[in-house]
Amino acid sequence: MTKYVYTFGNGQAEGRAEMKNLLGGKGANLAEMNLIGVPVPPGFTITTDVCTEFTANGKKAAFALIEKEVQAAVAYIENITGTKFGSKENPCLVSVRSGARASMPGMMDTILNLGLNDLAVEGIALKSGNPRFAWDSYRRFVQMYGDVVLGMKPHSKTDIDPFEEIIEHMKEEVDIKEDTDFTVENLKTLVLRFKAAVLKVTGKDFPVDPWEQLWGAVAAVFESWMNDRAIYYRRLNNIPVEWGTAVNVQAMVFGNMGGNSATGVGFTRDASTGENMFIGEYLINAQGEDVVAGIRTPQQITKIGSMRWAELQNVTEEERSSKFPSLEETMPTAYNQLMEIQEKLEGHYKDMQDIEFTIQDGKLWLLQTRNGKRTGAAMLKIAVDLLSEGKIDEKTAMLRVEPNKLDELLHPVFDVNALKTAMLIGKGLPASPGAATGQIVFFADEAKNYENSILVRIETSPEDLEGMNIARGILTARGGMTSHAAVVARGMGKCCVSGAGALRINYKTRTMEASGKVYNEGDWISLNGSTGEVFDGKVKTQEATISEDFAKVMELADKYTRMSVRTNADTPNDAVKARQFGAKGIGLCRTEHMFFEGARIKAMREMILASSIEGRKAALAKLLPYQRADFEGIFEAMAGYGVTVRLLDPPLHEFVPHELAMQKELADEMGLTLDQIKSKISDLEEFNPMLGHRGCRLGITYPEITEMQARAIIEAALNLKAKGVDARPEIMVPLVGTVSELKNQTDVIHATIQTVFAERNAKIDYLVGTMIEVPRAALTAETIAKEADFFSFGTNDLTQMTMGFSRDDAGKFLPDYLDRGILKNDPFQILDQQGVGLLVEMAAIKGRSTKPGLKIGICGEHGGEPSSVEFCDKVGLDYVSCSPFRVPIARLAAAQANVKKNG
């Protein structure tokens, strides 16, 4: 016969930690604590199987299964505690809590003091010698039960809770301000009135039978598994409905039974710094919720903690020891026991624990233990410390660090206290992490006029590059996570908030309107690129600091990884930075950014607007030396590693001037009329530039561009080789959809390179490959591979085309999609594994079916996102490439993926 109810208590338990699927996280840990000798109030867990039965076949069927077992389990509690359900003398009171495999918001949480009724309350009053405590517990129970189990909780925040209404009336009647001022008589009246309200609303009397109370609470937990919020949360987090929730029923213990009782919470190590030191707070004569409610000031558990606290709060030692003594001082026995237990728990779970405890009449009870949440810095330190303490091995230590948390360590953050008073004036997308504070400028070339500037634009364009580099942060009103501003900012490691649509930016008046306030050039604002928040005025920031623990974890990552990590870098500076972060090569060097400075952009525009091939070639000849010099710098910075250079990709329209004055200037320079210039520029306009004349389509129409770029790359590499530098050029053809396109371009590239080799009488190894970013390329990868030395997935564009989302326009519906759970994640941030990922996997398999050793990587934004990196490892890619500041994250994610897969 299947067992549906698992008891625990008195150092014994029918369950254990490994039974999370059956008992839920909380139930499994309660059992486990018993087994390792931690004092836990006795109780039992109803399994998740019962929830499944409840959902499928209803309450009657489910309860028939467990009726006898529950009765026996209650008797088990009564036995251990020497109490009796519904007894006047010694009533048995329990708590009822839900507990799924994973913590799940939306579920019914807790019913305390179940078992109380008009008889039992007298028993408690007598037993505790504290009638006020007994009656306050009773009125709280009726209210909680009424709200949660009997469905009297208001559905929206504007509706009135009938119980709260009664309390407010009562306060007026007796003319008091605080709940705590109610007398025992007042509380008794409240209970009566509460019960009357229950009868009025539900048409039934409040249940006085503890058994009826218990079954009602259990049913409420199971019903909450199917409520809208829980369903929504499960859909978002891909949790199957079949998992179900368990129910935990446990004997009550009270921290508010007088001066010898207390309640508290603690972390076995400092959750903020990771320091190996117990940190916790407690309150004497209090319930668990009082510690976090903020009405009374909680006290520190350890004496040293208490003294540190006093120093920070400017509290004298005298005041401290009298008003805020530590548990170590007030209840040394319980304290010592707690220290023993916390050590035991950490040793047992081999991780920092977050614990809850209650001391009732001097006896310590543990109510919960779980792995504690922590900051990025603490995560690193704890993992490395546990490793050096010999508690965990290298792989485990590495797996303990969430890659995304490293971001906190690599960028400035706001000072936590400064944030408390900061005024939020807008919200956009968290486009590039970090915190920045500065004075507003609306035009890139004015960023240099301020020591700390924030560049505020409707959107940015490649012309703004220099100003973006100078500004402390970038704020745009339009554009998504992969807009120009976002991509460039991440590359620079600079804070950026993009797509803050509610801002009204007016370039003419040089004003920005946000939350009803008008900001002018020079006004201070602050940005949090990790959250997308925009604040009024200056907010204090803290600089990033990289610890030794960081280096240790990176070392472990490199030891256990299969994939290597490259960077996306367009300049020698970026390349140097990325190398410091551990990048082994460049996966994407975009050449278009190189065309925007001074004389280059002029030559570029001449090339674009030339009406003959001769005109184009003359302009390209001017660009060649610049490109060659750029490549020399980059190859040198990445000496010894491959550098993948993508040939010109964006539509030419992006390079021509759109302001009248610049068009006039250009017309004069080129000896054309303004109308001619305008007409040529208008010829370049496209309905859907994303799907237009760009990528290899440019190189096919104008092979002379490809020739110039191939020449610049190879001449640069040969120049360096002559100086003894190990340059490893890899030329990448963008936006290929058919093998004929690639063949056309590789023919041009190889022919050009052979010419250069002949001219120089020197050779160098090089590769020619392609981006896989058009769905058709992935679908026909077995033929594309014939002409390619390598594949690199451009998952930004691949996502755009596979999902039909323009990243620049998705802002109109993507937030809505995320809110409604139609998409779980922004697919431009986290790779869509079912759709886009399927193409990636197909292309890798098909490509290698033609060329078994084909080198394959990814250079889209996803290359620095941990779950996407894990996917890349799974489908066998050779490397991922990401912006310099994401390199450590990618290194760690790659190693974790490999260890998770292969152990």
Added chain:
Amino acid sequence: MTKYVYTFGNGQAEGRAEMKNLLGGKGANLAEMNLIGVPVPPGFTITTDVCTEFTANGKKAAFALIEKEVQAAVAYIENITGTKFGSKENPCLVSVRSGARASMPGMMDTILNLGLNDLAVEGIALKSGNPRFAWDSYRRFVQMYGDVVLGMKPHSKTDIDPFEEIIEHMKEEVDIKEDTDFTVENLKTLVLRFKAAVLKVTGKDFPVDPWEQLWGAVAAVFESWMNDRAIYYRRLNNIPVEWGTAVNVQAMVFGNMGGNSATGVGFTRDASTGENMFIGEYLINAQGEDVVAGIRTPQQITKIGSMRWAELQNVTEEERSSKFPSLEETMPTAYNQLMEIQEKLEGHYKDMQDIEFTIQDGKLWLLQTRNGKRTGAAMLKIAVDLLSEGKIDEKTAMLRVEPNKLDELLHPVFDVNALKTAMLIGKGLPASPGAATGQIVFFADEAKNYENSILVRIETSPEDLEGMNIARGILTARGGMTSHAAVVARGMGKCCVSGAGALRINYKTRTMEASGKVYNEGDWISLNGSTGEVFDGKVKTQEATISEDFAKVMELADKYTRMSVRTNADTPNDAVKARQFGAKGIGLCRTEHMFFEGARIKAMREMILASSIEGRKAALAKLLPYQRADFEGIFEAMAGYGVTVRLLDPPLHEFVPHELAMQKELADEMGLTLDQIKSKISDLEEFNPMLGHRGCRLGITYPEITEMQARAIIEAALNLKAKGVDARPEIMVPLVGTVSELKNQTDVIHATIQTVFAERNAKIDYLVGTMIEVPRAALTAETIAKEADFFSFGTNDLTQMTMGFSRDDAGKFLPDYLDRGILKNDPFQILDQQGVGLLVEMAAIKGRSTKPGLKIGICGEHGGEPSSVEFCDKVGLDYVSCSPFRVPIARLAAAQANVKKNG
């Protein structure tokens, strides 16, 4: 031992018709004619295997294989003809021709009179009694051999042919105008000078040994297999290099040996009308090329043909019978023999034959037979006639009609004679077939001012619909084969040329500049929508006529098809027209076109610009009755068949006014300021509208739109049901990429419909399905299918996203891609089977893996293109849907696909 040379002659042959792969088309037919007793000059064929050997291992290796066989085969010819290679008395002269499996431009064509030298020429002169004939043949041979085999042919048209130069000098010397005026002595001098030129250019004497001549010619044929033009042609047509070409060597016969010799060509039936009547032309004392060269007027072969010709040419019977008598009259014996043979050939090949013959000294020789090219009308008539004559069966008759040729029968065409003098002034894409002539208007609402107008626009928009309907034809400067103008015109069956980029259209001055000439409103132009040509002035057109043969072939198609054919139709008119063409249902009814007339567009704009859900609902309530009425008309026209209605798809931007005046009007109507209207319109602008806020994304953001449309559809269907009309609504959700999107919309649709059912207390069957047009939908079709009653492939958008081609912008590079052979076809016209087709196939398989009986169709433009229809049949789709005028083509293509696959 492999046989490399196959002889034929005297009613015997080593090859036969089925050996086309080995002997090429020409060689196989020459053998076959021998076998069925048709007189053919003896000869032999060197197999395609030798070409492969030649290409792989060179001339020496290849010739070593065949030397002995060729010697024997030449002896075979000598034997039959009683001649001898190089003999003075009785020289053996041969022709050498290439002959691949499929006719292939770019290959070496023909060398005639090979075997002539200074001795042989004397023999021919003696034997023919015609020294002028002998020497003229000799000088032609030297010239042809020099050009083709010895490589003296000029490489470009501007270079001078050394032989032509010598001829020109000679004409000046002897002061004559025509080649035919050369004396025998002149011809002898020419031969000497030709040989001297050969020595000078090649450094070698002209080969006098017939064997050397023969091997040279054979090598030249094989070499031509690898020349640039042949390689280019093969790449375009997907012909593998391994196929190779055969070489045909055949004894010469001469139609120019005097009054008892002649040469001619003929068709066994009228290639223009299909009438069962031999049609052919001949010339006495002439060579084959003279018949087509146009120097002499060819005469008709049959007497009745000759008399008809005379009537048309206003030639009196006296003049006819003296100057242009028929072969029937001049050489009755040969004529009768020819009639017997043509009947035999048609009976043998069971198809209309295109034959070439020569009569030498009264003896008839057939030189070639092949299936004759014919017009669409002739193709139909011949197929139906051959069927009723019992020569072919139904399936064969049906397979004989090329579906695309039906287009000629469904649209007006230009009068062939009128075209001869028409002045071409521009060229665009053949966007919608047919011919049209009319007066230019630049604005849609002015089309009605002329009886025959041509609407000339840079591009069209939905606002132009009414004017497009009135105009005879549509010409646009921008946009591809699936631009708005093209799609709408095809739907209307109206002639359209799109993307004529060289036109300069100026709306302000109401002028169009083309080929340097300025056209004003009211000027006449003519369009050929089947070729993309634009002509100056009026060009006479002929109306379309549909024959009984057409109906017969359609009947056969329906008998043998598996897939059904639906139509894309947005109005009751289109639906009626399509039903006449045999459509069984509507595969795509676009609702957006319904929003553009009068009061509708106003309500639509109110809806779009409303700032609250209430405002939108109020506007939608105004639209509901219009939509319902539209659907009633369409359902009624398609009673008994399914009608797939696609919910609103285009970005809302397309519906708002872009001219200032209309914006002002709208502002007044809506009680808003102009700035507010402008700001709202500018908020709707997108960078890449194709990938933006459209399709189901609109319905998700504004569920009230979906509700209104679902209501209108179901109310219309219920209204008709009440009248006894069998309405079968199928609601289609566009642009779905994830199952959650579809689920969101099907929930709204089902809920709305249940409400309508309850209101009306009536029900009707309906389906809810989705378009598969986003690559991700195809990739995840197994989950999408869970929420869909049917799939319909929107291959226009699927092509755009899979290939990354914006159809509106592809004009910038697609022509170039086609010219260079990077793409074989415009993927918007002919489905890209490797890429887009793979997604279609995957989606069909995945969709049916979830729902085995899932109904699947295609509603993109490809649904009316024969090779794409064949693909749809192959991957198991249930139906194709296309514009009304393509329905017959699709029906035939679908049936042919089924018969080809299953026999």
